[in-house]
Amino acid sequence: MPELPDVEIAARALRRWTAGARIVGARCLDGYVVRPTSRPAFVRALEGRRVLKVDRKGKWLRWLLSGGGRLVSHLGMTGEWDRAAARAPLGRFERVRIDLSRGTRRWSVRYLDARRFGRLIAASDDPPEWTSLGPDPLADGVDVPRLSSSLRGPRSIKETLMDQSVLAGVGNILATEALWVARIDPRSPGRTLRPGDVGAVARALRRTIARELGARSEAAPAAEDVFFVYGRAGAPCPRCDVRLEKVVLGGRTTAYCPGCQVLRE
């Protein structure tokens, strides 16, 4: 599920589900996904606090709690938040449950995660996972001069875009799609990009994020139909009909079109 657009959708839902609420109980069903790993300590850091706001940077979510507390969450590959009735039966893959109240209303918000690559960090300060993130392309925009300075090395443009300290939230799908939109071969070393290329990448990222966000916010979660090239190696390029190829970059499968994505060298 989770790249920037998915996490943005999760943030919007969490805002609705937690606005003005107090955490009246918390339950950790799996110490593996939480920090501190001691379940009682994790629960104690949350209970009794009010949820002041939920924000997002890249693929990370942050609940700001009264008293300076924080719950910082990453969805990994398969994490998700949902809302449930108070005392709902345990969900499949449920790892953490947070019981909320506002006035006489009671309900729960649950963290579910099959694969358990996600993390929930309860802390009194922003953890390094949060502070080390670069700017968020949706919230902060893409700063072309800053991005250019991150592209001075031999590392491929695609690996650079996926570096969370360069741009927070760009994952394998976004990087793959945006480079196709920008007509740039993902293998191109960053330092070979022309001045205009970086601007094209910035615009392509914005368009791709907006497009995926639009596809998800409507109730139809047919997210896969939205991709131009991700997961489509072997199929014809939707722009020029040349057969899409795949290559592994930074350990991740990357689809691209050898016909219309220019390789800079």
Add this chain to the structure above:
DNA sequence: CGGCATGTTGCGCA
């Protein structure tokens, strides 16, 4: 059964 998966970290080696 084998292969692949939207993410991150950490280790071994050059």
Add this chain to the structure above:
DNA sequence: TTGCGCAACATGCC
């Protein structure tokens, strides 16, 4: 010392 590639993490699904 730095940087890179790759395995590992744990599980579901096709």
